[in-house]
Amino acid sequence: MEFGLSNEQWMLENSLRGLLEEKLSLERLRKVAEIGSGFDATLWEGLVAQGIVGLLVPERFGGSGLALLDAAVVAESLGYHVAPAPFPASVVMAPLALMSAGSEAQQAKWLPKIASGEVRISVAFAGGVGQTGEASVQLDGDQISGLLTGALDAGAASHVLVFLPDGRAALVDAHEMGVAIEMRGSLDRTRPVSSYELNDARAIILDAANDARVVAARVADAGRVVLAADTLGAAQSMFDRALAYSKERVQFNRVIGSFQGVKHTLADLVTMLEPCRALVWYAAHAQDAVPEEARILALQAKAHLGEVGREIARLTTEMHGGMGFTDLLGLHYWFKRVAFNRQMLGAPEHCRQEAAAVQGWLTV
Amino acid sequence: MDLAYGPKYRALQEEVRGFVRSHGHLSPRTGGGRKRPDKRALAWQHLLLQHGYFARNIPKEYGGFGLPLDVMELAIIADEFSSAGVSPGIMNQGISMLVPTLLEVGSKEQCAKWVGPTIRGEVIWCQGYSEPGSGSDLAAAKTHARVEDGHFIINGQKIWTSSAHFADMMFLLCRTETEKGKHGGLSYLLVPMSAPGIDVRPLVTMTGRAEFNETFLTDVRVPIDQIVMRRGDGWHVANVTLKYERLLLGDPNKLTYRLARVIELMKKTSLEGVPTIQIPEYRDRLLRIQGEVLASKFHGLRLLSEQAKGEESGVRRLIVKLNGTMIAYRLSSLAVDVLGAAGLPYEPKGEALEDDEATTWQIDNMYDIGLIIGGGSSNIQRNIIGERGLGLPREPTADIKLGPKE
Known part of the structure; x- marks a missing residue:
């Protein structure tokens, strides 16, 4: 038995961190954030070159054929650097949906394009994942109509994958007739908030799944795990910065980290944060290897990281004093990333309620 | 990530299962508070030692099984015993704290004399650390020993x-070197409780039971070789012991087990006809703690893997006590709230008898506070995590001279 990452996974993380440090200075981040599409073409090229975009795609379709745990490792690094990259939907959820519900021909057509970075697919749910916005979608033959809010990774997407209330998934070309996208200003400037209005848009239905609802839940859970991992990275980054600051900032002739008020807060934060990593790893691993625990773990990891992330984001911001509240430090990009992840694909309360249902504790 | 056991471990798993099947009926009842092991417990202990399910890694010449340390083996044995509800053997401060301390820093003679009888359950130890004036600030101990004709003469x-x-x-921490500083003046002595001048008075805790004692030492004589390491090394030795104590407290297996108990309680307890597990407010509290217990459980597995590979866990290990004791307290608090007014009758029956469910939860809930305080209270843990784990500077200390003037 070995609980932890393999050497290959540590290497994957290492090389990705190198890329992110090189490509994503705070100045660069500010520029991309100004546009707000959640997409940085140069960074994307780097991710394609490192094989990260085709992470989950099987080797026979030009990908790396890796597992969700590898995706979680990547997500943690992306979150650490608040990378503007369409990862959760385009690199994890969409290929997973195709692999689980697409016919052989659909897989052969789309997966290689995902792996090469040529196609970027946004994912939107018409119900079922705890959205608070509106969503009503009708399918008529192969034509789809309706309004979809809360689409993930839509900023520079070529397609959108719509999950219908019955669990089936429909792939729509974002540039086709009958597809209108509305980009809203997003709280998290590294991730867009977008909605799609569909009017008799042509849809390709992925219907090779035995049970469409199971696939929809599996895709949502995979998204939850990578959002949890992203929060883990963002929270770790905020913690590291607060710790470093507490060792250099001097008040009353002492570094503030020598005061118990600050020291004990940091101790509490690391005590909350460290076990989260093992939870995220196991939740990711369970999606591929422990089906009977997969749902509970995805939901609980998402909920728990939402709670811990919020606490860390607040207290590390406070620890920077007035500077933490300014735009100058840029700490707010991390704060908002954590806030975005918390609400997307089900806030903690929703995830826990669903975890209760999965465990049979919700019969009313 | 490979959560399967290899063939070597599966074989051990089979072997332990076989043992539990054929011998499990001989096990003493688990739990039941702190008592001196009875005949049944001593016989069971003997059996475990023979099979290497206890003291597996202690050298043979000291009464152990003499195998090299393999934490996975220990985890498998613990797992099989606990899932079968069979006693894993005697757990006391001598076995889990003094024995590893002697093996790490004691002399060969001391190991040969004390380890065997202690792990067999024949010799019971208590810990002489805290004093009325030195709890969190353990190194401020005032109990002192002077040397006279080849003996330490202890008072305090x-x-x-x-x-x-x-x-x-x-095992006693006391001040022997009055001219040396606070930490450098301490020594770690091994004191027989039968020595004249020792007076033990029971200390009733908030649970209503006498779980602790006050121990008064008046001119207690101990031969000068009954010391671990040398005079003035007491602080170092005490910290070796504390390291082993921290590992005992905050155990994630205990949290998983307790979570299961709370879930059972919430399924069978109703509020105006609705099971509490179906009531959103109670259920969400349960689910929040479930998330924390899951995180702690997998964190524990991660630490185990790191230990098996000989990797340093650093701050990850230091957080275990602070994290685990607080979650345990929140679990028992939830149970107390689920019981509501029906949980208010409090009728402890004493050490030897089983308490009713409500009383058990109330005792657990109060005892959890004891565990938050004991072995270095939560705020001391935060100092340890901050200073040793995160590299933050210590609070400036006022240097106060301590110890009696002679």
């Missing part, structure tokens, strides 16, 4: 000495 008072009323021996 210890507190929180659990098991002292039936212990044979005490």
Whole structure:
């Protein structure tokens, strides 16, 4: 038995961190954030070159054929650097949906394009994942109509994958007739908030799944795990910065980290944060290897990281004093990333309620 | 990530299962508070030692099984015993704290003399650390010993000495080098509880039971070789012991087990006809703690893997006590709230008898506070995590001279 990452996974993380440090200075981040599409073409090229975009795609379709745990490792690094990259939907959820519900021909057509970075697919749910916005979608033959809010990774997407209330998934070309996208200003400037209005848009239905609802839940859970991992990275980054600051900032002739008020807060934060990593790893691993625990773990990891992330984001911001509240430090990009992840694909309360249902504790 | 056991471990798993099947009926009842092991417990202990399910890694010449340390083996044995509800053997401060301390820093003679009888359950130890004036600030101990004709002559008072009323021996931290500083003046002595001048008085805790004692030492004589390491090394030795104590507290297996108990309680307890597990407010509290217990459980597995590979866990290990004791307290608090007014009758039956469910939860809930305080209270843990784990500077200290003037 070995609980932890393999050497290959540590290497994957290492090389990705190198890329992110090189490509994503705070100045660069500010520029991309100004546009707000959640997409940085140069960074994307780097991710394609490192094989990260085709992470989950099987080797026979030009990908790396890796597992969700590898995706979680990547997500943690992306979150650490608040990378503007369409990862959760385009690199994890969409290929997973195709692999689980697409016919052989659909897989052969789309997966290689995902792996090469040529196609970027946004994912939107018409119900079922705890959205608070509106969503009503009708399918008529192969034509789809309706309004979809809360689409993930839509900023520079070529397609959108719509999950219908019955669990089936429909792939729509974002540039086709009958597809209108509305980009809203997003709280998290590294991730867009977008909605799609569909009017008799042509849809390709992925219907090779035995049970469409199971696939929809599996895709949502995979998204939850990578959002949890992203929060883990963002929270770790905020913690590291607060710790470093507490060792250099001097008040009353002492570094503030020598005061118990600050020291004990940091101790509490690391005590909350460290076990989260093992939870995220196991939740990711369970999606591929422990089906009977997969749902509970995805939901609980998402909920728990939402709670811990919020606490860390607040207290590390406070620890920077007035500077933490300014735009100058840029700490707010991390704060908002954590806030975005918390609400997307089900806030903690929703995830826990669903975890209760999965465990049979919700019969009313 | 590979959560399967290899063939070597599967074989051990089979072997332990076989043992539990054929011998499990001989096990003493688990739990039941701190008592001196009875005949049944001693016989069971003997059996475990023979099979290497206890003291597996202690050298043969000291009464152990003599195998090299393999934490996975230990995890498998613990797992099989606990899932079968069979006693994993005697757990006391001598076995889990003094024995590893002697093996790490004691002399060969001391190991040969004490390890065997202690792991067999024949010699019971208590811990003479805290004093009325030195709890969190352990190194401020005032109990002192002077040397006279080849003996230490000890005077002072210890507190929180659990098991002292039936212990044979005490490992004692006291001041022997008055001219040296606070930390450098301490020594770690091994004291027989039968020595004249030792007076043990039970200390009733908030649970209503006498779980601890106060121990008074008046001119207690101990031969000068009954010391671990040398004079003035006491602080170092005490910290070796504390390291092993921290590992005992905050155990994630205990949290998983307790979570299961709370879930059972919430399924069978109703509020105006609705099971509490179906009531959103109670259920969400349960689910929040479930998330924390899951995180702690997998964190524990991660630490186990790191230990098996000989990797340093650093701050990850230091957080275990602070994290685990607080979650345990929140679990028992939830249970107390689920019981509501029906949980208010409090009728403890004493050490030997089983308490009713409500009383058990109330005792657990109060005892959890004891565990948050004991072995270095939560705020001391935060100092340790901050200073040793995160590299933050210490608070400036006022240097106060301590110890009696002679």
